[in-house]
Amino acid sequence: MPPRTCALCNDARAILKRPKTGQQICKDCFFWVFETEVHNTIVEAGLFKPGDRVAIGASGGKDSTVLAHVMKTLNDRYDYGLELFLLSIDEGITGYRDDSLETVKRNQQQYDMPLKILSYDEIFGWTMDAIVSQVGKKNNCTFCGVFRRQALDRGAASLHVDHIVTGHNADDIAETVLMNIMRGDIARLGRCTMICTQGEDTIKRSKPFKYAYEKEIVMYAYFKKLDYFSTECIYSPDAYRGHARAFLKDLEAARPSAIIDIIHSGEAFEVREEVKATQKSQQTCKRCGYMSSNDLCKACTLLEGLERGMAQAAITDRARKRLDAEGPAPDNLRTIPFFQNSTTPGTSTPVALETPS
Amino acid sequence: MGSQSIPTVSVKVEFGGGLELLFANQRTHRVALLARLPSPASGTAGPSNDGQSDVAVAAAAAGRPADVAYLIHWLRDNLLTERPELFVEGETVRPGILVLVNDTDWELEGEGDYVLKEGDEIVFISTLHGG
Numbered sequence: 005m006p007p008r009t010c011a012l013c014n015d016a017r018a019i020l021k022r023p024k025t026g027q028q029i030c031k032d033c034f035f036w037v038f039e040t041e042v043h044n045t046i047v048e049a050g051l052f053k054p055g056d057r058v059a060i061g062a063s064g065g066k067d068s069t070v071l072a073h074v075m076k077t078l079n080d081r082y083d084y085g086l087e088l089f090l091l092s093i094d095e096g097i098t099g100y101r102d103d104s105l106e107t108v109k110r111n112q113q114q115y116d117m118p119l120k121i122l123s124y125d126e127i128f129g130w131t132m133d134a135i136v137s138q139v140g141k142k143n144n145c146t147f148c149g150v151f152r153r154q155a156l157d158r159g160a161a162s163l164h165v166d167h168i169v170t171g172h173n174a175d176d177i178a179e180t181v182l183m184n185i186m187r188g189d190i191a192r193l194g195r196c197t198m199i200c201t202q203g204e205d206t207i208k209r210s211k212p213f214k215y216a217y218e219k220e221i222v223m224y225a226y227f228k229k230l231d232y233f234s235t236e237c238i239y240s241p242d243a244y245r246g247h248a249r250a251f252l253k254d255l256e257a258a259r260p261s262a263i264i265d266i267i268h269s270g271e272a273f274e275v276r277e278e279v280k281a282t283q284k285s286q287q288t289c290k291r292c293g294y295m296s297s298n299d300l301c302k303a304c305t306l307l308e309g310l311e312r313g314m315a316q317a318a319i320t321d322r323a324r325k326r327l328d329a330e331g332p333a334p335d336n337l338r339t340i341p342f343f344q345n346s347t348t349p350g351t352s353t354p355v356a357l358e359t360p361s
Numbered sequence: 362m363g364s365q366s367i368p369t370v371s372v373k374v375e376f377g378g379g380l381e382l383l384f385a386n387q388r389t390h391r392v393a394l395l396a397r398l399p400s401p402a403s404g405t406a407g408p409s410n411d412g413q414s415d416v417a418v419a420a421a422a423a424g425r426p427a428d429v430a431y432l433i434h435w436l437r438d439n440l441l442t443e444r445p446e447l448f449v450e451g452e453t454v455r456p457g458i459l460v461l462v463n464d465t466d467w468e469l470e471g472e473g474d475y476v477l478k479e480g481d482e483i484v485f486i487s488t489l490h491g492g
Contacts, residue, residue: 008469021468028469066378066488175488222378222459222488223466234379234487249489253456 012037019227023217023260031227038224042212043078049199051210054085057165061156062090062111062119064104067171069111069232070221071213075169076115089163090115093155094123095148096131097238104233112358114231119358122159124151128307129338136239139315144239147310150302154294158343160207172211175218175256178263179248181270186248190275197270217263293343304340311338368396370427370477374436378487380458385442394427394435394477429462430473432483447487459486 008018008028016030022037029037052058060075062068072090079086092108095101105121112119125131128151136144160168177197184193195201200210213221225232255262288294289301296302309315312334314327374390381388425431430452437449448455453473460467461484462475477483 017465018469019464020466218457218488219459222486226377226459226461226484226486227464234377235382236379250456253489257456 020220020223023219023256024215024264026260034220034227035224038216038220039074039077039081042074042216043082045199045215046078046084046212049210051169051200051212052084052086052167055087056085056167057087057089057163058167058169059089059091059120059156059160059163059165060117061168061170062092062108063171064092064107064111064233065171066222066225066230066232066234067173067176067213067218069107069171069230070225070228071169071171072111072115072117073228073230074224075212076117088115088117089165090117090119091156091159091163091165091168092119092121093152093159094121094125095152096124096133098133100235100238101132103235107231107233109358110231120159120163120356121358122155122162124155127151127155127158128303128340130307130310132239135310135315138310138313141239147306147315148239150306154301154303154340154343156209157207157294161343165207167208167210169210169212171213171221173213173216173218173221174263174267175249175252177211177214177270178266179245179252181266182248182252183245184270193270193273194275197267214267215264289343292340294340307340308333308337369393370396370479370481372432372477372479372481372483374432374440375482375484376486377484378459379489380448380485380487383443383445383448384436384440390440392432392435392440394432396477397426398424398431426476428473428477429460429467429470429475429483432477433473447489448485454485455489457487457489459488460484461486 010016010018010030010033011027012029012033016032018028019031020034021028022034046052058075060068060072062072072088075086075088078084079088090108090112092105094105108119108121111117123131132144132148135147139147156168156170180196181193184190184196197214199212199214200208202208224230252263252266286295286297287299289296289304290299291304292301294301294303298305300308306315309327312327312330314330371391371393374392376384376388376390384390433449433454437445441448446455448458450456454460460472461482462470463482464484467475
């Protein structure tokens with residue numbers, strides 16, 4: 005087969021077929037269009053303003069490693085004026101997260117960004133290893149997901165940042181759209197395609213890779229020779245998401261635009277007013293101050309179940325009733341430190357960061 | 362066509378993105394395949410004489426030249442150590458695995474129909490692991 009030339013520069017040899025457009029492009033044009041599209045996503049959504057302090061949620065995996073690289077590149081190229089941080093959560097999974105955190109520590113040096121690592125153990129008093137030894141492998145992803153979200157917000161508050169960016173890509177969002185449709189979760193369906201979300205008093209969160217295909221992220225990391233960690237979590241991935249993912253990959257193989265099409269479908273859903281009215285409004289958790297749609301936030305409910313040896317409590321309604329029947333939470337129950345958002349400008353106190361090793 | 366030595370094609374195979382875990386946690390392999398697949402199937406010859414355990418010569422059905430589709434089958438049958446369903450699905454790699462031929466997306470090279478040449482580098486990267 006003769007070498008093809010790049011559809012954009014008509015000069016260099018093409019090395020990649022873009023899943024989004026079917027175009028065949030060369031390496032330099034690929035880097036340029038990938039970065040420019042992320043820049044356009046950021047500008048069109050008005051994600052940042054000069055002087056913003058932005059934390060990059062960094063796991064050491066491909067998405068967040070590419071995100072850190074691209075955020076640094078764009079901040080320099082377009083003069084965003086952002087102060088960038090790496091924020092990592094240590095879930096306490098021996099042989100998995102401890103290794104990936106080593107990758108993040110190398111990224112700290114490679115990208116010259118301050119790094120903050122916060123552990124489940126220090127916030128919740130439980131590592132994932134300890135949680136799995138109590139609840140088993142079946143529902144542990146629920147704990148990990150709920151705890152990670154809150155841990156990121158708490159880490160961001162301690163860094164006094166305005167904004168957290170995460171490496172969620174187009175494939176992740178399309179998967180989530182499918183899962184929310186299959187579960188009939190209208191509230192989440194509406195939220196999951198938003199590029200930027202912000203609760204009442206929490207820090208803004210956004211997804212600059214919302215329209216970036218996983219294939220291109222992996223190709224970008226490969227051609228830029230970025231240092232990332234790729235091992236499956238030892239506590240087996242969320243089975244439900246796994247099915248949605250396999251289904252999506254099959255769709256993509258048949259029609260590459262399927263991913264972006266599903267995101268557009270998710271965005272186009274409109275929830276009727278009378279349905280919206282039945283949705284719970286956001287309040288703050290009576291125990292820890294974090295945003296919640298009930299008296300107790302999900303993390304506090306899960307933690308109470310763990311502490312009282314009834315860890316299934318927040319997962320099934322029946323178990324929650326059994327927990328309530330046992331009486332109120334004991335006074336000496338371990339709880340999460342009260343959440344305070346401290347992004348007031350000018351009041352930043354020094355934060356303990358990781359020392360570059 | 363010499364009768365004393367069967368023509369082979371040697372390629373470098375690299376696994377990334379977690380796929381190496383299915384191949385004894387080794388990222389790079391050198392593989393020698395028969396350049397043209399003999400018909401009928403005539404079994405597998407022993408390893409070549411340079412002492413590397415992962416170098417082997419294989420045979421399969423049909424008289425077609427060794428291509429990437431054949432390499433995928435060969436890797437599954439000869440190098441893969443666990444969970445074949447995470448590498449192959451049907452006649453090709455599982456959706457979500459990226460393949461590069463000499464640092465070019467295999468979608469530009471005819472995918473499984475690409476005929477292997479001496480010294481080619483074939484890279485398989487899984488995109489299926491957490492980010």
